[in-house]
Amino acid sequence: MKLENSLRVTRQRRILLEQLKLSDAHPTASEIFDAVRKELPRISLATVYRNLELLAEKGLIQLVGTAESRQKRFDWNPRPHCHAHCVRCGGVADIEPSPEINALLRGSVDSLRDFEVLAARIDFLGYCPQCRATVPRCSE
Amino acid sequence: MKLENSLRVTRQRRILLEQLKLSDAHPTASEIFDAVRKELPRISLATVYRNLELLAEKGLIQLVGTAESRQKRFDWNPRPHCHAHCVRCGGVADIEPSPEINALLRGSVDSLRDFEVLAARIDFLGYCPQCRATVPRCSE
DNA sequence: GGGGCTTATAGTAATAGTTCCTATTATTAT
DNA sequence: ATAATAATAGGAACTATTACTATAAGCCCC
Known part of the structure; x- marks a missing residue:
């Protein structure tokens, strides 16, 4: 498995994407953090943010949300x-x-x-x- | 002039709305703050935020922006x-x-x-x- | 399947936009 | 004008996000 465009397949990245794909609820970064932490208790919140941004940038997931809500939400479905x-x-x-x-x-x-x-x-x-x-x- | 719905017409509110209506550039809160400050040097940034939110809530202006940009922008045109x-x-x-x-x-x-x-x-x-x-x- | 180059991570500090708090001031109804 | 009430200034607090850096892990090539 290669994520595309020279993104390395790290355990963190793989599990993050797996967890995101488990839900249609468009979770926030910290909700995703909590979910991933169950499998990777030592993962850093910064890693979650970095990868969400990166994956969205590469078009593998999408950022959703409105100007009124302070926190960003993510959608596993990039279409x-x-x-x-x-x-x-x-x-x-x-x-x-x-x-x-x-x-x-x-x-x-x-x-x-x-x-x-x-x-x-x-x-x-x-x-x-x-x-x-x-x-x-x-x-x- | 009455703003509607028991909003008092304060100098701050009036000038804020005036300034916003001068531009189609969809300014940020701090840009609006800077513009208003030229007329009201002692206005507080909190006042600007409070009123922008209030005016948007009442439907007199609208909040615009996307999930990716950290700062909110405002449109004088509520339509x-x-x-x-x-x-x-x-x-x-x-x-x-x-x-x-x-x-x-x-x-x-x-x-x-x-x-x-x-x-x-x-x-x-x-x-x-x-x-x-x-x-x-x-x-x- | 190990060495080395390179990217990613953890943990934490820093940032920035926004919201909250409170004593004081201004507006409005009477 | 007065009283009742809402709004303001100024600053502190909050919180989501980003930046930083030493350490660790992928990945490519042999």
């Missing part, structure tokens, strides 16, 4: 898709892109002249089903 | 539109939504069942025209 962010619990869910969205994600937008698109991102903010059920709502 | 984020210089430009995008922004997405959408966000990451011209490129 373009949309995310729904709960403004209450911070949870992130995958959204299956419709054909129209897929067209957008591939970059067919007029007003973008001269801006070279590397990635398009569509995010929805709102309440996830759980929070929706328990949030106090205005009745107006 | 839904898209943004192009330069991955090199961090600059943000407004993108005029096409009709199809507008449909998305209004919330017509299938797979979102049970997730209550408060806002949709479409962001493009890439190189702005300036950076595009000066970034060293691979010729492959």
Whole structure:
């Protein structure tokens, strides 16, 4: 197994990626740290951060998140898709892109002249089903 | 002038909003701080942060930015539109939504069942025209 | 399958953007 | 004007992330 582009296959890197792939919950760096620590108790948080950044840079995973949440979240699936962010619990869910969205994600937008698109991102903010059920709502 | 929803009209708040509206550059909190300080030399950075958050919460301005940039940026225009984020210089430009995008922004997405959408966000990451011209490129 | 080059790691310190705290001041309703 | 209440300045605290450095581990070639 070679990770690509001269990334060495270290035990830390392998287990980090394994753990990330176990979940669709888009965990934060420290959640990933906690998970990996169960197998590698001596791993450093800095190693987790370094590798998450590196793997995202190489396109093997993706960084997700919004401007409002302080912490970054990661998605094991590097393929373009949309995310729904709960403004209450911070949870992130995958959204299956419709054909129209897929067209957008591939970059067919007029007003973008001269801006070279590397990635398009569509995010929805709102309440996830759980929070929706328990949030106090205005009745107006 | 009343700001809405029991927000008091303080000198700080008024000038902050004025300054923000002077620019389409989507400034950061500290850039706004610097601009406001020219008129209000004794304003506190905490005041700037507090008000930016408050105004965004009330829907009078909007928070923009991506998970990769550490600092938040703000847009005086609260109406839904898209943004192009330069991955090199961090600059943000407004993108005029096409009709199809507008449909998305209004919330017509299938797979979102049970997730209550408060806002949709479409962001493009890439190189702005300036950076595009000066970034060293691979010729492959 | 061992030597040596090179990259990665652990552990910790440092950074930076943001938020919190509290005594004081300003705004608004009356 | 006065009283009630919300907002501010200034600085301390917080926290996610990044930087640093001596040590350890992959990997390539023989």
